[in-house]
Amino acid sequence: MNELDEVKVSVLGRKTPFTVTEDMPITKAADKMLREKVHSLIVVDQKGKPVGILDSWDVMKVTFMGESGKDLPISKVLDKKRFFYVYEEVSLRDALNLMLDKGVRALPVLDEQDNLVGKISLTDIAKFVREKL
Secondary structure, three states: HHHHOOOOOHHHOOOOOOOOOOEHHHHHHHHHHHOOOOOEEEEEOOOOEEEEEEEHHHHHHOOOOOOHOOOOOHHOOHHHHHHOEEEEEEEEEHHHHHHHOOOOEEEEEEEEOEEEEEEEEEEHHHHHHHOOO
């Protein structure tokens, strides 16, 4: 599908993402995921800059730690080495390839000044493809 090369991430990924801070307890983040019906949250520092992405797998891992894990701050479970993002002008195909290559289901979308402007997920791209077929 040629449109995956032509359409930029900004078309689908320019929506306000749900965010959490690094010092928030993991249980509060899990509650936010459930409330907002999302599988991931963008983790931001005190200045609002994205530093990671917390997904449902991260929350599940902590769940198996029992009581000892419930009050952990997000920073203790966040794997910053697995933080990937895209800029608005990246093609949908490149964003999709990055997600598949890195094994992630969503990516923060940044503008030219590295400000968080959205999030794009595998589901967003799948819906786009479904509409075009």
